[in-house]
Amino acid sequence: MRGIEPHRPTAMPGQPGASRSLGVAVVDPVPIFREGLAAMVHRSPGLHWAGQAASHHSALQLCEQVRPDVVILDSALDPNCHLTKLLASGDPALLLVVLVRDANRTQQYLATAIGAGAHAIVPRSVDPRRLAEAIRRAHSDRRYIDPTLAALTARPKRQPSPRAAPAADHLAQPKGAMPLSRREYQVLQLVAEGLENSAIAKLLFLSVETVRTHVKSILRKLSARDRTHAVTIAFRSGILIPRADDEHNPAAAQPAVARGTP
Incomplete structure (x- = not known):
């Protein structure tokens, strides 16, 4: 795993509770x-x-x-x-x-x-x-x-709202907002680790076609050109974060995205 x-x-006979x-x-x-x-x-x-x-x-x-x-x-x-x-x-x-x-x-x-x-x-x-x-x-x-x-x-004091806030402001997602589903997020994590669709399918117990569908959905939701671009966007926006042990190693923190079709 x-x-x-x-x-x-293991069972612990006689243990209270x-x-x-x-x-x-x-x-x-x-x-x-x-x-x-x-x-x-x-x-x-x-x-x-x-x-x-x-x-x-x-x-x-x-x-x-x-x-x-x-x-x-x-x-x-x-x-x-x-x-x-x-x-x-x-x-x-x-x-x-x-x-x-x-x-x-x-x-x-x-x-x-x-x-x-x-x-x-x-x-x-x-x-x-x-x-x-x-x-x-x-x-x-x-x-x-x-x-x-x-x-x-503690709740901060409420600030008066602007008289005319643009409608788009209510619709905009904050930085780092999660637009992906649970499964898409898992797939994106593995794409960032450099895994091909077939390897991702084995790890998540999915068909390769299902993984390909998830990747296409990720590209669409992130407005990405390809897998590498999607991972770059995800890191820059905070959807993905570098591993903690890579924080002091900029080279290691770069995504290792596998080449290939979605």
Whole structure:
């Protein structure tokens, strides 16, 4: 399974509340951080480990195949909250816990994350016990904001609207808006990794013709000339983001798009 490390928990006879244990998966680009979260989950009563992923595509696959109860998501991996929205729409029962890095610690990001479907917002530097408690609180209340971030979720005072705002302004999408479907987004991720249609079809268990249809739809929605142009537009607009481990390597962050017809 490409980029996914699922784990199905074994039964633990006699453990109180075992039947109500929550399966927790982690989506984070840093291996040692994923291992640390796994250790936290293993030692927290009422939680069990459901798997880990390091990218958007593998996160979507993990949730489709393992169906965890909770996903802990790194804000740096999802700065525009596209993955949050896709995961929330794909499984309304899924509990989404966002770990916020300092760079994303803004009122705008928190509002976007909550609007996209996040149930809990917690600093990435949070103490493990507080994180476990945040998961439990979010599960019971369907909403938890860490006290240190509460001030950023306060509603700003409403500003008077302009008298005559052009109609086009109401229709324009904000920068980084997601015009693609869940499956189109997965296909675009794999196109950016340099995979041909046949390889994408195998990974997503689709026919090559279906993948070709998705690629054509992506080109149309992004007004792109070809696959390379589509990936370039996606990175520039924030639909795709460079991998976290490529941030300090400009050459590695360039899309490796396979040549070929849509």
